[in-house]
Amino acid sequence: MPKNWKTKLIHSDAKAPEGFRSLSTPVYRGSTVLFPDAASVEDTWNQHEVGYTYGLYGTPTVLELAARVCELENGYRTLITPGGQSAISLINLALLKAGDHILIPHSIYGPNRHLAARLLRKFGVEVSFYNPTLGGEIQSVMAGKTRLIWTESPGSVTMEVQNVPAIVEAAHRSGALVVLDNTWAAGIYFDAFGHGVDVTMQAITKYIGGHSDLLLGSITTRDKNLFESLGAAQQLVGTAVSPDEASLALRGMKTLAVRLKAIETSALQLARWLAERPEIQLVLHPALPSCPGHEFWKRDFTGSSGVFAIVFKPEFSKDKVLAFVDALDLFEIGYSWAGVTSLAVAYDFRGNKNRPDYGHRIVRLNIGLEEVGDLQDDLSQALDRLQ
Numbered sequence: 063m064p065k066n067w068k069t070k071l072i073h074s075d076a077k078a079p080e081g082f083r084s085l086s087t088p089v090y091r092g093s094t095v096l097f098p099d100a101a102s103v104e105d106t107w108n109q110h111e112v113g114y115t116y117g118l119y120g121t122p123t124v125l126e127l128a129a130r131v132c133e134l135e136n137g138y139r140t141l142i143t144p145g146g147q148s149a150i151s152l153i154n155l156a157l158l159k160a161g162d163h164i165l166i167p168h169s170i171y172g173p174n175r176h177l178a179a180r181l182l183r184k185f186g187v188e189v190s191f192y193n194p195t196l197g198g199e200i201q202s203v204m205a206g207k208t209r210l211i212w213t214e215s216p217g218s219v220t221m222e223v224q225n226v227p228a229i230v231e232a233a234h235r236s237g238a239l240v241v242l243d244n245t246w247a248a249g250i251y252f253d254a255f256g257h258g259v260d261v262t263m264q265a266i267t268k269y270i271g272g273h274s275d276l277l278l279g280s281i282t283t284r285d286k287n288l289f290e291s292l293g294a295a296q297q298l299v300g301t302a303v304s305p306d307e308a309s310l311a312l313r314g315m316k317t318l319a320v321r322l323k324a325i326e327t328s329a330l331q332l333a334r335w336l337a338e339r340p341e342i343q344l345v346l347h348p349a350l351p352s353c354p355g356h357e358f359w360k361r362d363f364t365g366s367s368g369v370f371a372i373v374f375k376p377e378f379s380k381d382k383v384l385a386f387v388d389a390l391d392l393f394e395i396g397y398s399w400a401g402v403t404s405l406a407v408a409y410d411f412r413g414n415k416n417r418p419d420y421g422h423r424i425v426r427l428n429i430g431l432e433e434v435g436d437l438q439d440d441l442s443q444a445l446d447r448l449q
């Protein structure tokens with residue numbers, strides 16, 4: 063059938079040469095996915111079971127990222143979400159119902175805590191917070207209807223390493239599920255499923271992305287039924303992921319091992335050096351004995367990443383702590399750690415009875431890929447200025 067040039071704009075016969083082979087995964091864009099015939103049309107989310115049906119459920123770029131995260135975590139299957147926080151909310155939405163009880167450690171990433179306190183309670187979920195140093199004793203705060211126990215190890219900012227296997231044992235005895243935010247370990251340094259965890263999530267935004275230029279999350283399960291509950295909920299919530307972001311994450315993943323190694327070495331050197339500084343009371347780095355739960359890090363982890371916290375001695379006022387952060391030259395001030403740039407952020411837990419008594423004296427550092435000697439010089443000059 064002859065075509066008008068306007069039709070050719072949409073239905074072209076022109077073709078690029080075939081046979082191009084590249085080392086990178088193509089960025090497949092698409093909302094509409096074509097079906098071979100009228101009878102094959104269906105709107106099913108699980109593209110592993112039925113083939114591709116709709117862009118919302120992932121183009122091959124997104125599903126390749128999912129498969130590769132799953133491979134690294136040794137899971138059954140992975141879902142990719144638009145960010146770490148959306149992974150957290152999808153897990154809660156998919157696995158909880160009104161009347162269920164959920165347990166969340168005080169040390170968990172703030173927005174995870176706020177989601178539970180501000181939204182889940184509105185939907186009739188009973189929410190309790192627990193001390194992250196509880197292991198098997200978590201039994202004492204569980205209720206008959208406890209459905210889900212969140213863990214994050216080490217915790218955000220205060221860095222408590224949790225006794226995850228003991229929590230798993232107590233949870234499974236009562237039929238509860240354990241979910242782990244495994245972002246700090248990049249899904250690598252802590253083998254979540256090997257330690258009995260049921261569901262993991264990561265902010266891919268952090269180490270897998272690795273360059274502070276994307277937002278993505280992942281949810282991985284080791285159980286088919288859990289994966290199906292989560293996937294079905296994702297279809298209804300509609301949390302689609304851009305293939306461009308997934309492509310950046312796939313590129314970031316290729317250098318994850320070398321970045322993690324360099325960051326680990328620098329972070330450890332700086333943490334040990336800071337522990338000797340007269341201004342510093344405490345270094346909260348999981349690989350140092352001064353960190354709560356260090357013994358669990360030693361037992362359960364195969365390495366450490368680049369985020370840790372320092373606590374100033376009591377004589378340092380809030381203004382002094384802020385002046386230290388401002389005096390840093392190479393360390394930038396900003397959220398979302400795990401990129402190549404070192405960052406520093408001061409926190410203030412004054413008046414919060416559920417956080418350790420670090421008050422305004424705690425600063426979280428993210429170590430990047432700068433030369434470690436330069437980072438040490440930068441910290442040194444900023445500390446010297448406080449005298």
Ligand SMILES: Cc1ncc(COP(=O)(O)O)c(C=O)c1O
Nearest residue numbers: 145146147171245265267277278
């Ligand atoms: C431990 C942890 N989990 C989850 C998130 C949320 O990730 P995102 O920023 O991709 O939503 C963050 C972000 O800072 C985090 O630090």
